[in-house]
Amino acid sequence: MKETDTRDYSGAAVNVIAQGTQLQGNMLTSSDCRIDGALRGNIESKAKIIVGRSGVVEGNIKCANIEIEGTVKAESLMVTELISLKARANLIGNIETGKIAIEPGAEFSGNCKMRNTRIAQQQPTPQPERK
Numbered sequence: 001m002k003e004t005d006t007r008d009y010s011g012a013a014v015n016v017i018a019q020g021t022q023l024q025g026n027m028l029t030s031s032d033c034r035i036d037g038a039l040r041g042n043i044e045s046k047a048k049i050i051v052g053r054s055g056v057v058e059g060n061i062k063c064a065n066i067e068i069e070g071t072v073k074a075e076s077l078m079v080t081e082l083i084s085l086k087a088r089a090n091l092i093g094n095i096e097t098g099k100i101a102i103e104p105g106a107e108f109s110g111n112c113k114m115r116n117t118r119i120a121q122q123q124p125t126p127q128p129e130r131k
Helices: 117-121
Strands: 014-017 022-024 027-029 032-035 038-040 043-045 048-051 056-058 061-068 071-085 090-102 107-109 112-114
Touching: 032 043, 043 048
Parallel strands: 014 032, 022 038, 027 043, 032 048, 038 056, 043 061, 048 061, 056 071, 061 071, 071 090, 090 107, 090 112
Antiparallel strands: none
């Protein structure tokens, strides 16, 4: 009797675009993605994107986390949590993120808008009673 595999692999799957691979078109994924090749098109991910040293992305990106060591050219880079620019990173584009980490040597040209989550978490200061 043949058993059916009912495990959910969606959280463990990693998409890889290998060095030497060139893709053109938009990508939508719910799992992590590593790009060591070239991708021309928009990326939307609910997980983490890694652009490796040889990776090149030309298109808008929307994701939870991103680590860039290669080259990214985007009008818009929307990251819910953390964007990490490694020492060899080259990023051209506008960023909107929760947090950003930039190593010395990274190149970034564009605007950065950070959502301030601390303000939303702070409690209002009680005002003294007026008589």
